[in-house]
Amino acid sequence: QVQLVQSGGGSVQAGGSLRLSCTVSVSTPNGYCLGWFRQAPGKEREGVAILNAFGTTRHADSVKGRFTISKDNAKNTLFLQMSSLKPEDTAVYYCAAALGCRMSLRLNAEEYEYWGQGTEVTVSS
Numbered sequence: 001q002v003q004l005v006q007s008g009g010g011s012v013q014a015g016g017s018l019r020l021s022c023t024v025s026v027s028t029p030n031g032y033c034l035g036w037f038r039q040a041p042g043k044e045r046e047g048v049a050i051l052n053a054f055g056t057t058r059h060a061d062s063v064k065g066r067f068t069i070s071k072d073n074a075k076n077t078l079f080l081q082m083s084s085l086k087p088e089d090t091a092v093y094y095c096a097a098a099l100g101c102r103m104s105l106r107l108n109a110e111e112y113e114y115w116g117q118g119t120e121v122t123v124s125s
Contacts, residue, residue, distance in 0.1 A: 009119030047107025
């Protein structure tokens, strides 16, 4: 039903910027929610940013003002623009989709059933 393929990521110094991309293939015309999540070593997966079916976004407090989730509808590509990166942003980042989600902006990984392969982001000091 859904395929998500990620690109981007890598290593960057603190204060730098990176952009993550996620191409989304969905075999339904119905609305769905997209999100970015991350998982650091020894920690649970946490929500970073959500874009619901109406185009409304929510960003976790830890990244608000630094990260921006967006979508290029023509290319069906989800982005996470990251700036002012901090060492604590180091994690594996995943894009995800939740079919049947329309208005939700909950940063809850358990609500998302389709996942990209993940890409590592390392921020050095």
